[in-house]
Amino acid sequence: MPTIRVELFEGRTVEQKRALAAALTEATVRTLGGSPGSVDILFFDIAKHDWATGGTLWSDPPPPGG
Amino acid sequence: MPTIRVELFEGRTVEQKRALAAALTEATVRTLGGSPGSVDILFFDIAKHDWATGGTLWSDPPPPGG
Amino acid sequence: MPTIRVELFEGRTVEQKRALAAALTEATVRTLGGSPGSVDILFFDIAKHDWATGGTLWSDPPPPGG
Amino acid sequence: MPTIRVELFEGRTVEQKRALAAALTEATVRTLGGSPGSVDILFFDIAKHDWATGGTLWSDPPPPGG
Amino acid sequence: MPTIRVELFEGRTVEQKRALAAALTEATVRTLGGSPGSVDILFFDIAKHDWATGGTLWSDPPPPGG
Amino acid sequence: MPTIRVELFEGRTVEQKRALAAALTEATVRTLGGSPGSVDILFFDIAKHDWATGGTLWSDPPPPGG
Numbered sequence: 538m539p540t541i542r543v544e545l546f547e548g549r550t551v552e553q554k555r556a557l558a559a560a561l562t563e564a565t566v567r568t569l570g571g572s573p574g575s576v577d578i579l580f581f582d583i584a585k586h587d588w589a590t591g592g593t594l595w596s597d598p599p600p601p602g603g
Numbered sequence: 604m605p606t607i608r609v610e611l612f613e614g615r616t617v618e619q620k621r622a623l624a625a626a627l628t629e630a631t632v633r634t635l636g637g638s639p640g641s642v643d644i645l646f647f648d649i650a651k652h653d654w655a656t657g658g659t660l661w662s663d664p665p666p667p668g669g
Numbered sequence: 670m671p672t673i674r675v676e677l678f679e680g681r682t683v684e685q686k687r688a689l690a691a692a693l694t695e696a697t698v699r700t701l702g703g704s705p706g707s708v709d710i711l712f713f714d715i716a717k718h719d720w721a722t723g724g725t726l727w728s729d730p731p732p733p734g735g
Numbered sequence: 736m737p738t739i740r741v742e743l744f745e746g747r748t749v750e751q752k753r754a755l756a757a758a759l760t761e762a763t764v765r766t767l768g769g770s771p772g773s774v775d776i777l778f779f780d781i782a783k784h785d786w787a788t789g790g791t792l793w794s795d796p797p798p799p800g801g
Numbered sequence: 802m803p804t805i806r807v808e809l810f811e812g813r814t815v816e817q818k819r820a821l822a823a824a825l826t827e828a829t830v831r832t833l834g835g836s837p838g839s840v841d842i843l844f845f846d847i848a849k850h851d852w853a854t855g856g857t858l859w860s861d862p863p864p865p866g867g
Numbered sequence: 868m869p870t871i872r873v874e875l876f877e878g879r880t881v882e883q884k885r886a887l888a889a890a891l892t893e894a895t896v897r898t899l900g901g902s903p904g905s906v907d908i909l910f911f912d913i914a915k916h917d918w919a920t921g922g923t924l925w926s927d928p929p930p931p932g933g
Contacts, residue, residue, distance in 0.1 A: 538744055538786065538793075540804070540841075541759075544645065545737035545767070551916045553767060555927065558919035560762035561739075568755045569747065574921040577804075577841075579874065579913060583645060586617045588736065589624035591640040595736075597621065604720065604727075605677035606738070606775075607693075610909065611701070612670055619701060626696035627673075634689045635681065643738075643775075649909060652881045654670065657904040658892035660885050661670075672870070672907075676777065683850045687861065690853035706855040709870075709907075711808065711847060718749045719778040721756035723771040729753065742843065781843060784815045787822035789838040795819065802876055802918065802925075805891075809869035813899065821898045825871075828890035833875070833883060852868065859868075 539565060540577045546595070547582035554580050605631060606643045612661070613648035620646050671697065672709045678727070679714035686712050737763060738775045744793070745780035752778050803829060804841045810859070811846035818844050869895060870907045876925070877912035884910050 541561055549557075562576045585596035593600055607627055615623075628642045651662035659666055673693055681689075694708045717728035725732055739759055747755075760774045783794035791798055805825055813821075826840045849860035857864055871891055879887075892906045915926035923930055 538742075538781075540742045542740040542742075543737055543763075544740075549767065551924070551926065554916060554919075555924050557763065557766045558924055559922045560766045561759055562919065562922035564758035564762040565741075565755065568758045569743070569751060572921075576921065578919040580917040582917075583736075586620060587646040587648075589620075589628065589644040591638075591642065592625040592628035592644075594617070594621050594624055596617065604715075605675050608674040608676075610670075610672045610674075615701065623697065623700040626700045627693055630692035630696040631675075631689065634692045635677070635685060649670075652884060653910040653912075655884075655888035655892065655908040657902075657906065658889040658908075660881070660888055662881070663885065683858070683860070686850060686853075687858050690858055691856045694853065694856035704855075708855065710853040712851040714851075715777060718752060719780075721752075721760065721776040723774065724757040724760035726749070726753050726756055728749070784818060785844040785846075787818075787826065787842040789836075789840065790823045790826035792815070792819050792822055794815070802874075802913075804874045806872040806874075807869055808872075809899070817899060821895065824894035824898045825891055828894040829887065832887045832890045833879065847868075 538571070538575050539569070540579070541565065542579045542581065544581045544583050546588070547584050549580075549582070604637070604641050605635070606645070607631065608645045608647065610647045610649050612654070613650050615646075615648070670703075670707050671701070672711070673697065674711045674713065676713045676715050678720070679716050681712075681714070736769070736773050737767070738777070739763065740777045740779065742779045742781050744786070745782050747778075747780070802835070802839050803833070804843070805829065806843045806845065808845045808847050810852070811848050813844075813846070868901070868905050869899070870909070871895065872909045872911065874911045874913050876918070877914050879910075879912070 558578045562573050565576050586594050588595045624644045628639050652660050654661045690710045694705050697708050718726050720727045756776045760771050784792050786793045822842045826837050850858050852859045888908045892903050916924050918925045
């Protein structure tokens with residue numbers, strides 16, 4: 538507790554995830570208290586063709602005037 | 604807002620996901636109002652051996668009489 | 670299959686959810702095929718103080734120039 | 736993008752969530768780059784009787800020697 | 802590790818959740834090995850009007866012939 | 868109903884998942900009643916570099932004294 542689940546576009550390196558895990562854990566403990574060991578973080582890589590906003594896949598060009 | 608997360612058997616094409624993202628976004632805006640840009644959709648491909656119903660993996664033959 | 674999870678701001682009526690469930694199911698079957706009975710939809714009401722964008726809770730006034 | 740979902744024991748105040756949302760957003764932008772506006776954070780309050788570790792609900796006394 | 806998330810219709814008692822948490826933890830350790838303490842289980846109560854199958858909310862009467 | 872989602876370190880075999888699906892379904896039906904066919908189970912393989920506890924990725928050596 539707490540468990541933090543991060544969905545982000547695929548392509549981030551392990552180094553970025555290492556840094557983000559440390560930063561999110563630090564931010565959580567600083568803000569809520571508790572021990573770092575109680576914080577779990579999971580990363581979910583999402584391909585751009587698996588994420589749509591406004592009905593358009595992020596792997597597609599934005600609609601004209603979009 | 605809203606965020607829609609779709610878990611579906613792996614194997615769908617990007618074209619199908621493009622069409623489904625557009626259709627789900629249109630259905631959401633038509634029903635709830637709001638702008639398409641406020642709707643996020645994420646697709647999660649699930650392998651048949653990672654989904655079980657009735658205790659049986661979908662990659663396995665259904666139990667006799669199942 | 671598929672399973673669709675919808676996170677939306679709390680406050681929608683059961684009638685809106687009924688309409689949205691029907692519309693999302695129809696859009697899914699129309700786009701992917703399959704039977705309506707194979708589509709599950711779950712709604713998760715999110716309070717505005719439980720959703721932040723840009724570091725600001727939606728229950729708070731937007732930052733100046735935000 | 737990214738979307739961060741935080742499951743934590745119920746009981747935190749809106750002020751704590753406000754601070755945590757800001758801290759997690761800052762940590763994410765600092766580490767991954769991108770704009771704060773692209774970061775969404777959702778909080779899910781979990782009752783202690785809805786979270787078990789080691790087969791024991793957190794609302795229950797830990798097993799002897801636990 | 803592993804983390805198990807259970808979505809079920811609201812209305813189950815804490816006793817049922819206590820028993821289910823123990824049973825799921827035992828089944829997981831028996832099958833995968835590892836220690837019970839490494840298994841986390843979270844329960845999510847879903848109202849019948851927040852779950853639809855076949856386009857129909859579970860709080861509604863099934864469609865004729867449904 | 869219910870739907871059970873299992874996040875576990877990647878590397879488990881289909882045989883282990885088959886056994887776990889059966890064991891979790893049996894445990895759920897034994898404890899809550901209902902039919903096995905109403906229980907859905909989804910497995911999510913998580914790479915060790917995508918899971919952090921205490922700010923450290925499970926793919927990394929534990930911190931000294933960790």
